[in-house]
Amino acid sequence: MLIASIFTSLMGMFVFLFIFWKRLKEDYSPEIIFKTAFFILIGMLIGFLVAVRFTPAAFMWTAFAGSLAGLSIAILRLKVKFFETFEAFIISSFPWVGFTFLLDSVAHSSLSSFLAFIAILIIVFISYWLDANYKNFTWYRSGKIGFAGLTTLAIFFIARSVLAILRIGMLSFVGSMVEAVISAAAAFICFVLLFNLSRSE
Numbered sequence: 295m296l297i298a299s300i301f302t303s304l305m306g307m308f309v310f311l312f313i314f315w316k317r318l319k320e321d322y323s324p325e326i327i328f329k330t331a332f333f334i335l336i337g338m339l340i341g342f343l344v345a346v347r348f349t350p351a352a353f354m355w356t357a358f359a360g361s362l363a364g365l366s367i368a369i370l371r372l373k374v375k376f377f378e379t380f381e382a383f384i385i386s387s388f389p390w391v392g393f394t395f396l397l398d399s400v401a402h403s404s405l406s407s408f409l410a411f412i413a414i415l416i417i418v419f420i421s422y423w424l425d426a427n428y429k430n431f432t433w434y435r436s437g438k439i440g441f442a443g444l445t446t447l448a449i450f451f452i453a454r455s456v457l458a459i460l461r462i463g464m465l466s467f468v469g470s471m472v473e474a475v476i477s478a479a480a481a482f483i484c485f486v487l488l489f490n491l492s493r494s495e
Contacts, residue, residue: 298397298400298401299397302393302394302396302397305393306389306390306391306393306394307335307390309386309389309390309393310331310335310386310387310389310390311328311331311386313382313385313386313389314327314330314331314382314383314386315327315328315331317378317381317382317385317386318330318374318378318379318382321375321378322374326372326374329368329372330365330368330372330374330379333364333365333367333368333371334361334364334365334368334383335361335364336364337360337361337362337363337364337365337367338357338358338360338361338364339357339360340360340363341353341356341357341358341359341360341361341363342356342357342360344356344360345357355476361383361387365379365380365383377438377439377440377443377491378439378440380440380443380444381439381440381442381443381444382443383443384421384443384444384446384447385418385421385422385425385442385443385446388414388417388418388421388446388450389414389418391414392411392414392415392418395407395408395410395411395414396408396411399411406462413453417446417449417450420445420446420449421442421443421445421446422442424441424442424445424446425441425442428441428442433492434492435492435493436491436492436493438491440487440488440491441488441491441492444484444485444487444488444491445484445488447480447481447484448481448484448485448488451477451478451480451481451484452477452478452481454473454477455473455474455475455477455478455481458470458471458473458474458477459474
């Protein structure tokens with residue numbers, strides 16, 4: 295199990311790095327891209343270790359918060375743009391999350407984790423479809439990068455909120471009502487950011 299977990303983590307990380315680089319390679323040098331990824335991954339690791347030490351049930355949230363902290367440092371130090379880098383981070387992370395659900399479904403014969411894996415695959419498909427077509431949406435006036443990442447992340451959080459309300463167990467579950475409120479709040483923030491992005495010139 296430990297070997298499988300390490301292999302899955304490494305595979306997820308390499309896929310993350312490849313997609314992250316591929317999405318940003320037209321705008322930034324490889325050095326800046328991989329330095330940004332390094333900050334994100336270090337933040338993610340710190341967040342995960344904090345969860346292991348203090349609140350294991352919330353490892354997804356602490357790792358996500360750590361990733362955002364790492365991204366913030368990259369924005370300040372490397373001057374990368376927020377929305378395009380954030381979108382690259384989100385879209386690159388979904389396959390890694392999917393691998394995690396798949397490993398859990400196999401290791402614990404978990405039907406819910408397998409269904410979550412399928413759901414992540416659908417979200418990945420949606421993200422790429424939106425990324426290819428969002429400029430055709432007449433109501434999205436700005437046409438700026440970030441639509442696909444924010445929309446799919448909002449879908450992800452809404453799904454977590456609904457599952458929490460229905461009391462369906464999932465990885466990194468901090469309690470039905472708490473999870474529902476946090477996930478719903480995160481989805482709301484995504485929609486607010488998306489609304490502001492659509493109005494910006």
